[in-house]
Amino acid sequence: MNRAQIRHLLDTIGNMFPDAHCELNHSNPFELTIAVLLSAQCTDETVNKVTADLFRKYKTPEDYIAVPLEELEQDIRRIGLFRNKAKNIQKLCWILIHEYGGEIPREHEKLVQLPGVGRKTANVVVSNAFDVPAIAVDTHVERVSKRLGLANWKDSVLEVENKLMKKVPREEWTLTHHRLIFFGRYHCKAQNPQCEVCPLLDLCREGKKRMKTR
DNA sequence: AACTCGGGGCA
DNA sequence: TGCCCAGAGTT
The missing domain is CATH 1.10.1670.10 (Helix-hairpin-Helix base-excision DNA repair enzymes (C-terminal))
Structure with a gap:
């Protein structure tokens, strides 16, 4: 061609x-990262239904690790692969707090090292949240x-x-x-x-x- | 490269 | 019922 x-x-x-445009509802880079992580192997409509309540309850990385893993699992239970995803979200939030001052890093190399974040998710985050072509x-x-x-x-x-x-x-x-x-x-x-x-x-x-x- | 995780949506 | 879904991690 x-x-x-x-x-x-x-x-x-x-x-x-x-x-x-990006159809995953979010209002900041952190929420976008969570939403894209959750969207693996399920439709974005399903993710939006879950994050509507999820983002009301959990605002910061601290909020996600303040609850027992089982509680977070229940809160995203309607999404496939929810046990892996809940575990990854808590690990990810811990790393954000202890290594990145509670913020989502802007660098692609750092993003792909976060648990549950692969090349696809990192590309979506940098392009939609940080305006980096991807x-x-x-x-x-x-x-x-x-x-x-x-x-x-x-x-x-x-x-x-x-x-x-x-x-x-x-x-x-x-x-x-x-x-x-x-x-x-x-x-x-x-x-x-x-x-x-x-x-x-x-x-x-x-x-x-x-x-x-x- | 193949396998696993997994509930929801749709035919 | 069966098949697929804005993937990632492990073997």
Whole structure:
């Protein structure tokens, strides 16, 4: 895919989802980090339902470690993998208090060392909370990138991220991330990609293949 | 690279 | 019921 095609692809998705943004409710970097950590393997709607009450009860890192682990587990019980996540949140809060003055660090290298925070979560935090350009590759971004032909099927998540960063101007990384996610979540879905009505069918590797075998 | 954690949503 | 979901840690 050449430069003009990439431009057309990004603009087209931008027109489809002009308000693409982070859908996890939060009001500061700390809350965003907690929300993204909780969002692993479950939908953001579920996370928002839980954090609506959670963020009313827990305001600071101190609040999270002031309660027994079992109590925090109960408070996020409706989210999958809640035992791992509750444990990680308490460890993370302890580290924030004792190493970072109770604040979420701005550096990507420090973020990925926090328990429960991987490359994807760190990218979301720096891009949405600290305005650092980043492309967080989740299941949507990975699937969409591979279908469109921006990456190969055998590519690892890191390889997908590197290819996207190479193809997209740095100042558009974060916006591209949001656009690809909306495109994957609401149009190019895992089970039911809507190729019949897709404006990107002309340049989509997987779409053309799917339409042919029908 | 494969496996595990895991309740909720949706067909 | 069965399958998937804005992943990360361990083996």
